[in-house]
Amino acid sequence: MSTNGSTNIFLPVSDLTDLLTRIFIRNGVSRDSAGILAANCAWCERDGSLSHGIFRMPGYVATLKSGWVDGCAKATTEIAGAAFLRVDAQNGFAQPAWQDSLPQVFKMVSEQGVAVVAIRNSHHFSALWPDLEPLADKGLIALSMVTGLACVAPYGGRRPVFGTNPIAFATPVADAHPMIFDFATSSISNGDLRIAAKSGHQIPPESGIDASGNLSADPSAILSGGALLPFGGHKGAAISLMVEILASGLTGGLFSSEVDFSSHPGAESPRTGQVIIAIDPQRGGNGAFERRVRQLIDTVRDAGQTRLPSDRRYRTRELALSNGIPLSQEQHEALLAMAG
Ligand code: NDP
Known part of the structure; x- marks a missing residue:
């Protein structure tokens, strides 16, 4: 559209x-x-x-x-430990599966101080922050990662292995909205790459490689057998690897490189996995978490960062x-x- x-x-x-x-x-x-x-x-x-x-x-x-995704799927949830929920989205979208598990998540966090939710067999086709904001609104710290469709090469690699693998983090802040960051771990998003290719614009040269593995600023070359690169060189590549390990390995979902929807023409969403970790900050050491975060954010703003995530x-x-x-x-x- x-x-x-x-x-x-x-x-x-x-x-x-x-x-x-x-x-x-x-x-x-x-x-x-x-x-x-x-x-x-x-x-x-x-x-x-x-x-x-x-x-x-x-x-x-x-x-x-x-027919690649089941819009009527009903997720199944197993309690895999005192603070560990295992969710099979049954080839449905991740958000309804996550919504279904929320009451159990809040119960686990109040009893155990933490909840790890491992969602597999799920399609995530959206931003991650809407999944986390309800947790931070209730005073919890939350972290989430999702794997995608392989289009990002590992560090020094020549072919795509990782998805754009977004990571999001949310924290409550005293007397303010939660602070949430939420971004892909690729140099640029796949959508922006396609938009640049369509409009004939170059992208920054460290963003991707062509089919021969050479750095390229040409989005069409990246899309024709090349790959995007992770943000931040070897550091971003390690973070993207971690996203694969937690959002797919830990959950039991497919790795980005294993997704194959070729028998479903028109399909766009990855069927992989998502991990969400919720933590009650009151279990931490200083008893004044939200005020301390507010103090830190004020210090960051004072130091000159005018826009925070x-x-x-x-x-x-x-x-x-x-x-x-x-x-x-x-x-x-x-x-x-x-x-x-
Ligand atoms: P961006 O590079 O646009 O970064 C977004 C994050 O950084 C936001 O938290 C944003 O805050 C913050 N931000 C942006 N610019 C600044 C700045 N100048 N100063 C401070 N903070 C800043 O995001 P991406 O393009 O990498 O990702 C966009 C979305 O795509 C994300 O929501 C991500 O979850 C989603 N995505 C989903 C995938 C999936 O498979 N489901 C795959 C890949 C990405 P603010 O929002 O206030 O601007």
């Missing part, structure tokens, strides 16, 4: 959520899961996380139509909540057509 076009409609979040729910239901998603996926997508659009807002709807629909999102959210979510006429019409 094009993100171009003039902005001339402002939809309340609830209206956009209802419209997206209709699209999911029309494409074979159960009512409960449709509501969860629609809210997730609408929140991304509301907060200006546009790479995972309505832009993704054609991909969701194509993936559902291809999630600042922009909360500002965008505030505007959307008072004015509505800005959409072009073209985007709105495309959504209405998808909803039938």
